[in-house]
Amino acid sequence: MASATIECDVCNEKFDSGNHKPLCLTCGHTFCFSCITNLLKLSGTKNCPKCRRQFSQKIDQMLVNYALIPSENTARPHPPSSLSQAPCLHQEKALDYLCVDCLELVCFTCTEGTHKNHTIELIDGLLHENESVLNSWTKIRTTMRDKFGRVNSLxxxxxxxxxxxxxxxxxxxxxxxxxxxxxxxxxxxxxxxxxxxxxxxxxxxxxxxxxxxxxxxxxxxxxxxxxxxxxxxxxxxxxxxLQTYELPTYEPGVPWTVTSRAEGERAVASLSINIKPSRLVVVSTHTRPIPGLEDLLYRLCYHHAGDISLLPLDFFWRLAGQADGGIGAIIDKFSDRLDTMYGHPSQVGAYLDKRCPAGMQSEATIEGPCSIGVRFDGDLFGRSFLLPRIIDDACCVRGMARNISSNLRKHGYSVTRWHFPDLCDEDLNWMIGILHQFRDSRLSLVLPRNGLSATGTRRLFEELPQIREVYHDPGAAHLTSAGSAPDLTFIELSTNNIIQWM
CATH class of the missing domain: 1.10.287 (Helix Hairpins)
Structure with a gap:
């Protein structure tokens, strides 16, 4: 047999049944235990050293390629790669101890390091039932009983x-x-x-x-x-x-904020076992969009009887002419379950028609929802829409007619926050023309994907000294350094800050 077939391609050591036993990755390539152990210590995704294909196996899940072990080392009746037989992944030493707090097998070095302040028992000590290990015995038995109950339920x-x-x-x-x-x-x-x-x-x-x-x-x-x-x-x-036994659950009776698919699955798992929030907020932004939002909302609505506060800001801030990404279907399907609405004037109007009883659509009744955001991407005031007098968030898409602000002013609307996504220096005349109509009020700006230069930013603050708040993406030093007014506040577009709008 050629030497290449019995040596690890990474360290060139011969395969054996110890630290250099050949382990097979999902892609089919084989490397020794020691090299794979070192690979697993690295942060980030794990890739095969040969074909670069990603793998996610744990070391105790990898198959041993016995055909590559020399015959004198193959006299083992069963695979030696179980977790209890493998050495410590961190120190490559024998796992002779149990961390009772973590219920994890550890080596001596780990007992003095990561698990220093935890309760440690020697494995041999657990073999003899006595008073000194009674608490550890009880915890292990309780954990096993709980696991049996969960598996039995599954x-x-x-x-x-x-x-x-x-x-x-x-x-x-x-x-x-x-x-x-x-x-x-x-x-x-x-x-x-x-x-x-x-x-x-x-x-x-x-x-x-x-x-x-x-x-x-x-x-x-x-x-x-x-x-x-x-x-x-x-x-x-x-x-x-089925997921409730694998996913951590939320605390009952407190607000829940869902900003990712994983958090959404956690919320579904909690709701399905009757753990309820005081308020359920779903936030999808341009930096953290939630994939499969429609499906997630369907499942949340199925388990949750109350309203949901949805902030689909990645759709609200999308580029001019870009498809709505399914937000129209979401609004049509779930508007009766949402206590917020972010969409076109027609969508907001239809939502308010649905939320307010016929004949009672007055200024008072349409201020009920938590938050209303209107996305303007054209001169839409040729049609009649029922909008609240105070619009929480108005998104002005690049290229929109400048007379939108005069029409808003004419119809008696006020705006809490003005959103200008993808703003560049060449858009300043257009933007200033819109805000000029509201120069007698305190201006709050939201600038996602801001493209202003330092010069453009200085011009913005010089021509509109009424600006008091600017919400921006992280890392906008040129933006924050250009505004020097004592009552001007810069706020990052973080989830916590966005939720404060409602």
Missing amino acids: VSVSDDILSLIDEMKTEFQGWKNLLLAQKMSTAQDLQAWDVSASSVIENKRHECKEMLCRLKLKPPENMEIPEIRARLSAALKKCDS
Whole structure:
């Protein structure tokens, strides 16, 4: 056998059954235990040294390539790569101790380092039941009992899901058979209609009338759709409950803020076991967009009976002419569950129509929602929209007609914060022209993806001394250094600061 087949390609040491035992990555390439251990110590993603493919296996999950171990070292009846047999990943020493606080096997060096202030038991000491290790024995047993309870619950839930799938499969097959019959009947009607149209015969008159009646008749099999939707929702709820044993839950009775998909899954897991927040806020920004926002909102709404405060700022601040990314569908589907609204004037108007009873849409009633944001990307005042007199957030998209501010002023609206995404020096005349109409009020600006130069920033503050607050992305030193007025405040666009708007 060539030496290349029995040596590690990284350290060139021969494979054996100890520190250089050959471990196989998911990509199929093999390296020794020692080299993989060193690789796992590095921060960031882990990649195969040969093909650079990413892997996420733990060392105790990797298969041992026994074919590469010389014959004199292969007399082992089972793989030696279990966690208890592997040396410490940090120190490469034997795992002879248990950290009772972390319930983690550790080596002697780790007991004096990372786990220095924790309760440590020698493994051999745990083998003899006595008073000195009674507390540790109790904690281990309690943890095992809790794990057994969680796993047992997961088995029960899995059984429920399997039964539900079997029931749904039968029901879906029945529904499909009805649809196939409907399809065949409609195809026959279509064929018969074509014949009737080409040769109008008196005895066909009755048949044509029958076909026309069937055309408008609502098929009874379509009435199954609500029941199917309910079944799917029940299955989804069951699947969500599987995660409650793996994900940490939120505290009950306090505000929850969801800014990522992971936090969303945590919120769903908490809600599915009846842990409720005092308020649920979902924030998606241009720096931290939440993927699959529509699906996440559906699941949150399914488990949460109260309103949700949604701030879809990544859509609110999108570039001119850019697709809405599905926010229109989200507004249509969930507006009755949202106590905030960020969208076009027509979307905000429709939302307020839905939230306020007919005939009661006065200035008082439309100030009920927590926060209203209106995105202006055209001269939209040719149409009549119901908007609150105080608009919390007005987003002015580059290229929008400058007369938007005069129209707002004319109709008696005021604005708390003005948003100008992607602002550049060449946009200053346009921006100043808009804000000029409101120069007698305190101006608060939000500048996501700000592209102003130091010169442009100085001009902005010189021509609009009424500016009192500027919200900006992190790292905008040229922006903060240009404003020197004592009552001018610069605030980073962090999640905590954004939530203060509501």
